[in-house]
Amino acid sequence: MTSDIVTAAMLAIGDELLSGRTKDRNIAYLADLLTVAGIELKEVRIVGDEQADIVDALNALRARYDYVFTSGGIGPTHDDITADAVAAAFEVSIDHDPRAMKLLSDNYASRDIEFTEARKRMARIPDGADLIDNPVSVAPGFRLDNVHVMAGVPSIFQAMLDSVLPTLRTGTKILALSVDSPFPEGTIGAPLGVIQKAHPETAIGSYPRFDGKTYSTQIVVRSKDQHKAQTALDAVHAMLDELSNG
Amino acid sequence: MTSDIVTAAMLAIGDELLSGRTKDRNIAYLADLLTVAGIELKEVRIVGDEQADIVDALNALRARYDYVFTSGGIGPTHDDITADAVAAAFEVSIDHDPRAMKLLSDNYASRDIEFTEARKRMARIPDGADLIDNPVSVAPGFRLDNVHVMAGVPSIFQAMLDSVLPTLRTGTKILALSVDSPFPEGTIGAPLGVIQKAHPETAIGSYPRFDGKTYSTQIVVRSKDQHKAQTALDAVHAMLDELSNG
Numbered sequence: 001m002t003s004d005i006v007t008a009a010m011l012a013i014g015d016e017l018l019s020g021r022t023k024d025r026n027i028a029y030l031a032d033l034l035t036v037a038g039i040e041l042k043e044v045r046i047v048g049d050e051q052a053d054i055v056d057a058l059n060a061l062r063a064r065y066d067y068v069f070t071s072g073g074i075g076p077t078h079d080d081i082t083a084d085a086v087a088a089a090f091e092v093s094i095d096h097d098p099r100a101m102k103l104l105s106d107n108y109a110s111r112d113i114e115f116t117e118a119r120k121r122m123a124r125i126p127d128g129a130d131l132i133d134n135p136v137s138v139a140p141g142f143r144l145d146n147v148h149v150m151a152g153v154p155s156i157f158q159a160m161l162d163s164v165l166p167t168l169r170t171g172t173k174i175l176a177l178s179v180d181s182p183f184p185e186g187t188i189g190a191p192l193g194v195i196q197k198a199h200p201e202t203a204i205g206s207y208p209r210f211d212g213k214t215y216s217t218q219i220v221v222r223s224k225d226q227h228k229a230q231t232a233l234d235a236v237h238a239m240l241d242e243l244s245n246g
Numbered sequence: 247m248t249s250d251i252v253t254a255a256m257l258a259i260g261d262e263l264l265s266g267r268t269k270d271r272n273i274a275y276l277a278d279l280l281t282v283a284g285i286e287l288k289e290v291r292i293v294g295d296e297q298a299d300i301v302d303a304l305n306a307l308r309a310r311y312d313y314v315f316t317s318g319g320i321g322p323t324h325d326d327i328t329a330d331a332v333a334a335a336f337e338v339s340i341d342h343d344p345r346a347m348k349l350l351s352d353n354y355a356s357r358d359i360e361f362t363e364a365r366k367r368m369a370r371i372p373d374g375a376d377l378i379d380n381p382v383s384v385a386p387g388f389r390l391d392n393v394h395v396m397a398g399v400p401s402i403f404q405a406m407l408d409s410v411l412p413t414l415r416t417g418t419k420i421l422a423l424s425v426d427s428p429f430p431e432g433t434i435g436a437p438l439g440v441i442q443k444a445h446p447e448t449a450i451g452s453y454p455r456f457d458g459k460t461y462s463t464q465i466v467v468r469s470k471d472q473h474k475a476q477t478a479l480d481a482v483h484a485m486l487d488e489l490s491n492g
């Protein structure tokens with residue numbers, strides 16, 4: 001089976017995600033969107049607002065995957081250090097970007113809001129980066145090589161992703177077919193392993209559910225080939241039928 | 247200021263977390279619990295069900311932090327490979343553990359359920375590990391050195407964590423004081439940066455809120471020293487009062 005595989009990683013940045021103060025909502029959103037687009041999210045990391053940690057994680061991820069998406073740390077306050085950390089990771093300079101300065105300056109002028117030094121921080125963009133449009137609150141994200149730097153506020157993260165998505169190379173979409181099994185994993189585990197071995201070009205996942213009293217399982221068959229996914233799913237159905245009647 | 251700092255990382259394991267099929271609920275739970283206990287969660291990684299990825303992440307995290315907590319991949323099916331990956335990371339052998347076999351065997355016998363080969367997979371424990379009690383569904387987690395391996399099902403993850411927590415060394419708790427600012431980050435950014443510089447033994451975070459129309463900010467002052475946290479918070483209140491009256 002020949003198919004294009006395009007991989008991605010996410011780096012969520014912010015002390016508040018690690019202290020429990022803020023529950024991340026961007027990881028699951030990105031995971032859904034990339035899966036639909038045919039891009040495989042392979043790894044996620046969450047780090048705090050410390051430059052060395054951001055640089056280390058970013059350099060590891062951008063070397064390993066086709067795309068990296070970051071969230072958080074591009075606002076106007078002293079703890080927003082993502083842009084500087086990205087510049088450090090790429091070893092490029094960073095300064096107030098004329099394009100971003102104009103966007104922000106025009107916006108604040110039109111709203112009669114002072115363009116403070118803090119707000120000018122949001123125009124700090126690493127040298128060589130393209131801006132990512134922010135239709136919600138103007139302050140742009142940016143793309144440098146394969147790294148897309150976006151806001152942490154979910155509505156802005158999502159809006160930025162909308163404009164980024166059409167620019168990405170996408171791979172063959174992975175088809176996922178699922179079936180609910182009334183049997184717990186311990187019952188279906190062995191026969192499901194046999195089915196997995198017999199259908200090597202599919203990935204069969206088994207997800208336990210526990211309602212506080214009884215266990216059941218959702219079985220998901222993934223493949224880039226519809227026929228192979230369906231054939232493996234048929235085998236799963238046959239196995240479940242046999243268990244029900246056995 | 248002298249204080250004990252105890253650090254931790256989490257490794258969440260499972261293809262379903264990266265495909266968007268399952269929304270992780272364990273990261274935020276662990277973050278909350280560790281913060282309350284005085285342990286600093288410094289990094290989180292999510293990887294799929296691939297041994298090399300689990301081994302790489304685990305070896306990076308266990309070398310760097312005092313504790314590592316993993317979730318997921320210890321069930322009875324072929325895609326549950328966490329125990330084997332942990333054994334590979336530590337370069338120790340893995341086999342059916344007599345203690346775990348007895349726990350599971352007794353439990354299934356008492357419930358008149360067949361102790362299948364698949365269920366015996368859940369007794370595979372790396373050599374030298376201690377078992378972690380599972381009051382929900384018996385199949386144990388385990389601890390090897392500073393790595394705690396736990397289930398992905400949230401109710402079981404939480405129950406295992408309950409029994410692990412009293413065994414951990416904890417550090418000085420970080421106090422967090424917060425105040426809601428009616429001003430957006432762009433307005434308070436510069437004076438807040440000045441306050442941060444004047445109070446170096448606190449960490450002042452600023453968290454934007456956007457209700458679709460207007461921006462406000464929550465400001466959080468963190469410190470291991472209550473007096474220093476309060477003094478910094480007083481300075482934030484004074485700054486906000488000045489902006490309101492100015």
